[in-house]
Amino acid sequence: MFLPTVPRWSTWKDRRRKIYWPLFPGYCFARFNPSAKFSVLNCTGVAGIVSVSGTPATVSDDEIDAVRRIVASSLEFDAYPNIPTGTRVEIIRGPLKGVVGRLTRVGSRTSFLVTVELINRSVSVQIEAADISPV
Numbered sequence: 001m002f003l004p005t006v007p008r009w010s011t012w013k014d015r016r017r018k019i020y021w022p023l024f025p026g027y028c029f030a031r032f033n034p035s036a037k038f039s040v041l042n043c044t045g046v047a048g049i050v051s052v053s054g055t056p057a058t059v060s061d062d063e064i065d066a067v068r069r070i071v072a073s074s075l076e077f078d079a080y081p082n083i084p085t086g087t088r089v090e091i092i093r094g095p096l097k098g099v100v101g102r103l104t105r106v107g108s109r110t111s112f113l114v115t116v117e118l119i120n121r122s123v124s125v126q127i128e129a130a131d132i133s134p135v
Helices: 034-041 061-072
Strands: 005-011 016-022 088-091 100-105 110-116 121-127 132-134
Antiparallel strands (some): 100 110
16 A cells, blocks of 8 residues: 655644645555455445456556655655646635636646736736646
8 A cells, every 4th residue: 555645734723733645635556456356445445446447447666666756755746736737727725725717837836827807917826736626
């Protein structure tokens, strides 16, 4: 089993703490015999298995190894939704939750742009890539 996580700062009224969130929320990687799929589905917390034509899908060892190495490194990383630049997106968590705009830049920092069409002016803010979803 492999659940890659990313450290995030969480703030409450009285304190701030670093906690580890799943890098890919809703997904945990596991290696098991396909004939044991019903045993896996009966495990607490398992909602389903990613499958193709009823057969559990396989993630390549190279891809899993690459994610493991990134998570283990001291480099800053975050999940990136596969959304093309220019796509209308909505912020799904944080203080800007519900705000809709355009994804303008992807790289070390993701930029989100809100435009006031009437006056042809925009404001840009850097956000975590994991905090957006296509509209």
